[in-house]
Amino acid sequence: MNYNFQFNVVWRNFDVLLEGAWLTLQLGVFAFTAGCLIGLVGAAIRSYGPAPLRWLVNIYVIFITNTPALIQIYFLYFALPEFGIRWSNEACVLIGLTLNAGAYLTMILRAGFLSVRQAEMEAGETMGMSLPQRIRYIVVPHIAKSIYPALANFFIVILVMGTSVGALIGVDELTGQAINLSTVNYRWLEYFTVAALMYVVLTFIASIGLALLGRWAFRVKARIF
Amino acid sequence: MPHLAVNGIHAKYGSLDVLHGISFDVDRGEVVSLVGPSGSGKSTVLRTLVGLTPVTGGGIEVDGTSIDYRSSRSVRAARDRMAIVFQQYNLFQNMSVLGNVTLAPRRVKGRKRQEVEAEAMDLLDLVGMAHKAHAYPDELSGGQQQRVAIARALALRPEILLLDEVTSALDPELVNEVLDAVRRLAAEGMTMLLVSHEMAFVREVSSKVVFMDQGKVIEAAPPAKIFDAPDSERARDFFGKVLRG
Numbered sequence: 097m098n099y100n101f102q103f104n105v106v107w108r109n110f111d112v113l114l115e116g117a118w119l120t121l122q123l124g125v126f127a128f129t130a131g132c133l134i135g136l137v138g139a140a141i142r143s144y145g146p147a148p149l150r151w152l153v154n155i156y157v158i159f160i161t162n163t164p165a166l167i168q169i170y171f172l173y174f175a176l177p178e179f180g181i182r183w184s185n186e187a188c189v190l191i192g193l194t195l196n197a198g199a200y201l202t203m204i205l206r207a208g209f210l211s212v213r214q215a216e217m218e219a220g221e222t223m224g225m226s227l228p229q230r231i232r233y234i235v236v237p238h239i240a241k242s243i244y245p246a247l248a249n250f251f252i253v254i255l256v257m258g259t260s261v262g263a264l265i266g267v268d269e270l271t272g273q274a275i276n277l278s279t280v281n282y283r284w285l286e287y288f289t290v291a292a293l294m295y296v297v298l299t300f301i302a303s304i305g306l307a308l309l310g311r312w313a314f315r316v317k318a319r320i321f
Numbered sequence: 322m323p324h325l326a327v328n329g330i331h332a333k334y335g336s337l338d339v340l341h342g343i344s345f346d347v348d349r350g351e352v353v354s355l356v357g358p359s360g361s362g363k364s365t366v367l368r369t370l371v372g373l374t375p376v377t378g379g380g381i382e383v384d385g386t387s388i389d390y391r392s393s394r395s396v397r398a399a400r401d402r403m404a405i406v407f408q409q410y411n412l413f414q415n416m417s418v419l420g421n422v423t424l425a426p427r428r429v430k431g432r433k434r435q436e437v438e439a440e441a442m443d444l445l446d447l448v449g450m451a452h453k454a455h456a457y458p459d460e461l462s463g464g465q466q467q468r469v470a471i472a473r474a475l476a477l478r479p480e481i482l483l484l485d486e487v488t489s490a491l492d493p494e495l496v497n498e499v500l501d502a503v504r505r506l507a508a509e510g511m512t513m514l515l516v517s518h519e520m521a522f523v524r525e526v527s528s529k530v531v532f533m534d535q536g537k538v539i540e541a542a543p544p545a546k547i548f549d550a551p552d553s554e555r556a557r558d559f560f561g562k563v564l565r566g
């Protein structure tokens with residue numbers, strides 16, 4: 097291969113890529129956090145809620161997990177304006193990713209709800225704790241600890257695969273910026289090599305952050321690698 | 322008027338009847354023991370008292386006020402006055418010992434953290450576990466966990482303490498440390514209803530022993546009477562087997 101690598105072009109625009117990476121991290125963290133809240137409510141309803149609410153959650157989960165995230169975000173961006181609802185491209189990615197993550201996290205957290213020791217829930221009940229209190233003080237710490245690896249993996253999925261969908265509707269996150277810059281001077285190979293490495297660094301930083309959070313908040317002894 | 326009156330209660334698991342009209346009284350400051358073969362419904366009696374197993378007939382009164390187990394407010398009032406300690410301790414695994422003991426007083430009763438923690442340390446001291454206040458349940462032996470579970474139940478300031486086979490899951494060596502804690506409570510005048518297979522202990526601490534078999538009360542009498550000269554053939558047979566040797 098007679099290719100003349102020219103990375104200095106990339107370094108000159110590195111700050112643009114960094115901005116993209118920062119936006120990627122923000123999108124990922126927000127969608128994951130908000131998705132966790134949706135997932136927690138969804139899993140609680142599926143575990144303890146009345147039948148009609150359980151059906152609603154089931155429909156949401158089935159609908160979202162069986163359609164591509166790209167279609168969900170395109171729907172928000174291109175189809176909703178037909179109904180007079182117009183959101184910015186960033187808002188569409190954020191809302192789309194959050195709804196998408198919420199459905200998957202409902203399923204992931206549901207496994208955590210199922211694995212709570214019934215005896216602890218009974219103990220809490222006899223101590224006068226309400227169901228929301230039992231979820232808050234017994235189920236959530238249990239989930240955080242027992243399905244921590246699954247949660248951390250899913251965060252990486254959103255951070256890497258989820259957010260890059262934004263590039264397709266012009267959100268300037270890391271992938272988007274790499275596309276923008278390469279179309280100017282055709283240094284695809286250099287830009288995408290560097291962008292890929294930045295994703296690796298980003299997930300590495302995120303993994304360390306998650307491990308520290310887990311250790312600090314939930315006594316999880318997580319290995320980073 | 323008895324402190325706790327159990328009046329002909331019935332209960333079932335699915336279609337299986339497990340209690341067929343159980344009646345007995347517990348007076349204030351008294352220690353009453355439920356004994357009998359496995360499957361006789363002893364633990365179920367305790368579970369119905371705290372509203373974990375529904376009562377399908379008969380009634381329960383505390384200080385003459387009957388508890389309506391279909392009303393969540395009434396059940397809450399019952400749980401306010403009775404605390405239960407389980408055979409398998411059922412400690413919250415993701416919380417320290419101190420966290421286990423202070424959770425309900427703080428979050429359910431809304432009491433101040435400092436006050437609750439000070440009281441919790443006193444209770445842990447009472448059961449000999451103050452030095453492990455910051456340990457987690459998985460770092461403790463079964464006997465230690467059970468003593469923490471007793472402190473946790475006492476932190477609710479119950480009028481009646483229910484103990485469900487609290488030594489059955491323990492190594493023989495660890496049984497006494499838990500029984501000592503219960504002895505101390507009995508000496509302090511705590512009203513207790515306990516289910517136990519430790520016959521020597523039952524005889525020592527109880528003022529009354531209720532012998533159950535197949536969901537019925539066969540005989541209820543002071544320990545000396547029921548252990549040495551029971552009226553019923555079934556009790557004679559049971560105590561003859563468990564006390565031999």
